[in-house]
Amino acid sequence: MIVDRLYQSVAEKGPICVGLDTDISYVPQWLRDECENDGEAVLAFNKQIIDACCDVAGCFKVQIAYYESLGLQGLQAYRDTLAYLRQKGQIVIADIKRGDIAKTAEMYAKGHFTGDFEADLVTLSPFMGLDSITPYLPYIKEQEKGVFVLVRTSNPGREDFQYIRSESGETIYDIVGRRLQDEIGVDCMGQCGYSSVGAVIGGTSSLEAETIRKKLDKTFFLIPGYGAQGGKAEDIARYLKGRNGGVVNSSRAVLLAYKKAGDERDFATAARNEVIKAREEILSACAEYEK
Numbered sequence: 001m002i003v004d005r006l007y008q009s010v011a012e013k014g015p016i017c018v019g020l021d022t023d024i025s026y027v028p029q030w031l032r033d034e035c036e037n038d039g040e041a042v043l044a045f046n047k048q049i050i051d052a053c054c055d056v057a058g059c060f061k062v063q064i065a066y067y068e069s070l071g072l073q074g075l076q077a078y079r080d081t082l083a084y085l086r087q088k089g090q091i092v093i094a095d096i097k098r099g100d101i102a103k104t105a106e107m108y109a110k111g112h113f114t115g116d117f118e119a120d121l122v123t124l125s126p127f128m129g130l131d132s133i134t135p136y137l138p139y140i141k142e143q144e145k146g147v148f149v150l151v152r153t154s155n156p157g158r159e160d161f162q163y164i165r166s167e168s169g170e171t172i173y174d175i176v177g178r179r180l181q182d183e184i185g186v187d188c189m190g191q192c193g194y195s196s197v198g199a200v201i202g203g204t205s206s207l208e209a210e211t212i213r214k215k216l217d218k219t220f221f222l223i224p225g226y227g228a229q230g231g232k233a234e235d236i237a238r239y240l241k242g243r244n245g246g247v248v249n250s251s252r253a254v255l256l257a258y259k260k261a262g263d264e265r266d267f268a269t270a271a272r273n274e275v276i277k278a279r280e281e282i283l284s285a286c287a288e289y290e291k
């Protein structure tokens, strides 16, 4: 199961997931000047970030919108970034946030779990129901793939729908998390005690953290919102368990670390230092929380 590889990787390298949300404007001009086009510049930037961070990052997440926005050049950079990560033995999450009827979901699953755009895990939106998730299950069970389904997100608008309560008092995000864990996730359990059907739980609010972690005790979390969106290490620590059980995404804070460091030639070292700093902050917040 992919969740066992992820668990092992977090145990060895820490919980930071480096987000390759590579906006072309983040690529320093000197590197853009050396490349033929924007797609090539994004790929060259990503490769240096990957080389610098792969021994300190638990996994990588590639957000497809940044690549789609550059058209075919961008999709080539997306394909080549995924291939480069997989060649280097890194675990890669394709952040595609899909959600559609079962027949269409079958095509998304094939498109992102095989062929040019093959990734290890993908992000999904549950709005259309559990039948929009089930077409991914055969890949999870038979081909070491996994999914992270949006449960309680990091953005301010999360309260618009996710916090609505049913008559029994459960929030929508509670219901989504419970049904994913109890109905779909049970058949995808890894030896580490977590399922390869994971949940996206934003790290920008820690109010409900303990309840969420307790209720979803078999669910591995993808936790975005640390760094650029203001999520603090103390908040994030509450979503982890024994320094594992989740990966903490950081995109802009890592990719743009060179601007703070003031050296755009060595953007990769600045990214690496940022990952190490984030990992230390989060692991020491975990130690504090577990006391």
Ligand SMILES: O=C(O)c1cc(=O)[nH]c(=O)n1[C@@H]1O[C@H](COP(=O)(O)O)[C@@H](O)[C@H]1O
Pocket (backbone or CB within 6 Å): 019, 021, 063, 095, 123, 152, 153, 154, 155, 200, 201, 202, 224, 225, 226, 227, 228, 229, 249, 250, 251, 252, 253
């Ligand atoms: O599914 C996600 O990854 C995601 C869910 C969520 O609730 N909030 C969220 O920010 N994300 C993604 O996580 C990344 C956050 O980026 P930074 O805020 O730059 O670290 C982006 O790729 C978002 O699309």
